Each structure stands twice: as C-alpha cells, then as structure tokens.
Amino acid sequence: MTCNEKLILALDVPEYDYALELVDKFRDRIEIFKVGLELYTVAGPLIIREIHRRGKKVFLDLKLHDIPTTVSRAGIAAARMGVFMFNVHASGGYNMMKKCMDDVVKVCLKENLNRPRILAVTVLTSISMEVLRDEVGIQHSLNTHVKHLSSLALRAGLDGVVASANEAVLIRRHCGRGFLIVTPGIRTSWTPPDDQMRTMTPKQAIRAGADYIVMGRAILSQVDPVKTIELIKTEIDAA
Ligand code: C5P
Numbered sequence: 001m002t003c004n005e006k007l008i009l010a011l012d013v014p015e016y017d018y019a020l021e022l023v024d025k026f027r028d029r030i031e032i033f034k035v036g037l038e039l040y041t042v043a044g045p046l047i048i049r050e051i052h053r054r055g056k057k058v059f060l061d062l063k064l065h066d067i068p069t070t071v072s073r074a075g076i077a078a079a080r081m082g083v084f085m086f087n088v089h090a091s092g093g094y095n096m097m098k099k100c101m102d103d104v105v106k107v108c109l110k111e112n113l114n115r116p117r118i119l120a121v122t123v124l125t126s127i128s129m130e131v132l133r134d135e136v137g138i139q140h141s142l143n144t145h146v147k148h149l150s151s152l153a154l155r156a157g158l159d160g161v162v163a164s165a166n167e168a169v170l171i172r173r174h175c176g177r178g179f180l181i182v183t184p185g186i187r188t189s190w191t192p193p194d195d196q197m198r199t200m201t202p203k204q205a206i207r208a209g210a211d212y213i214v215m216g217r218a219i220l221s222q223v224d225p226v227k228t229i230e231l232i233k234t235e236i237d238a239a
Helices: 016-026 037-053 068-081 094-111 129-134 142-155 165-175 202-208 225-238
Strands: 007-010 032-036 057-064 085-089 117-121 160-162 180-183 212-215
Touching (some): 007 225, 016 032, 016 037, 032 037, 037 057, 037 068, 094 117, 117 142, 142 160, 142 165, 160 165, 165 180, 202 212, 202 225
Parallel strands (some): 007 032, 007 212, 032 057, 057 085, 085 117, 117 160, 160 180, 180 212
16 A cells, blocks of 8 residues: 555545645545545535545545444445445444445445445544543443454454554454554644544554554644645655
8 A cells, every 4th residue: 555545634624615625735645535524514425526536535434323224324325425435433333333334235236336445433532541431431441442342343344443543553463454444643743632632643653553544634734734744654654
C-alpha cells in the first residue's frame, strides 16, 4: 500500500462546495477521503458520487449503531453507493455486526458490486479511561474493553476496527495480521490534541501496526496543508 493510500483525509467541513474544493486540492496526494456525520448530513449521497467521479475512494464514517435490521439496510445502501469502507459501532453487538456483514455480502454477490470493507469502532479516541469507567460504566480496563470489542468484531466476520493507535499492538496480537486497523486521533508533534484523548503521531501509529491513519484538523487547520501532508508522508515512509 502506498503512502497516498495510508493517509485518509477527514472531510470534516459543513459545506458541499468546500468539501469538493478540498478533494480537488488534495487529489494528487490522497486516495481515500472520509465523509463523516457533519458532511453526510449536509451533502448526502451527492458528495459521495462527486468524490467517486474524481476517481477517489470514500470511507463513510457514520458509525452505525442500531437494531440489526436497520444497520444492515444502511450498510446495503452504503455498498450500493460504492463506498470503499464504512463502519458500525462494535458495542451494537455481535448480531448487529454479523447481520450487516452477511447481508452486505449477499447483496454484493447478487448485484455484482465491490464489497465495502466493514469496520467496527471500538472505543472512541475522544474517550479517556476515566470517562469509560465513570460515565459509560465499563468497570474493566480500557485495553480489556478494546480487546473484547475487537475480538467480537473479528468473530462477527468484520474486516477490522477503528481504534486508537495506542491499542494497535494489542489488537494486532489478538486479531492477527489480516485484520485492518484504522486509527483516528492522530496528531503531528506540532498540533494540539483538541478533543482527542488517546492520540499518537503518524510515525508512532504506523509503527504500532496501523494500516490506515485518519487525520482531519491537524492537516486542515494548518496554514499550508499541502506541506503538512508531505511532512506526514515522510513520517509514514520513515516508519
Ligand atoms: O480532526 P481529527 O483528526 O481529530 O478528526 C478525526 C476524525 O476521525 C473525525 O472525523 C472523527 O469523527 C473520526 N473518528 C474519531 N475517533 C473514532 C472514530 C472516528 O476521531 N474512534
């Protein structure tokens, strides 16, 4: 996999036109663009179609979490839009993940579609150990919880997880080589963590075993985002 593919750019912007401007600006340097809750809510399937028209791949980051039938139907819709990957919350449980994967596989075979990678979000990178314990009510350690959710996703047949790079080594050890690890919460050494709690640098994340890193603000808030991307790629290469 090339550097262009390893770095996923989060298009966390509130406007369709601005999102496409960013795609056009970075299309020579980025292969996969992430469309999340904000952009999808304002721009919907149209933005996905336009990114595809530019020959780029989409990671649809809607973190689906609902009853199995609803998640499976949304997954099928994502597959029909041709996204490269999408995600669900592992805490939605085994049946939710398994039904989504099984139904998407069936539809893709029947309709001759490329099957999207389906990932499970373990514990959000914005959640600290204390929040997980005191607010979410998980009494065992964060690592144990991430390990549990990753194993559940593997058993349900998912392609991988979205997790903090802090847990990448642990996940790799428990889920094996072929299991994809996508890590948001990435910060260069010169950018603030914002609301992220479990961050790592691009180099640390790749060294820990991340297949893909997701970055938004640490690129888009810079005066020269193109130069920032080049610096990040140098880090990825070195790792
Ligand atoms: O700006 P920043 O690089 O922190 O953005 C991270 C992106 O990754 C956001 O779009 C966020 O929704 C997403 N994400 C995350 N943590 C997860 C899953 C997705 O930060 N566990």
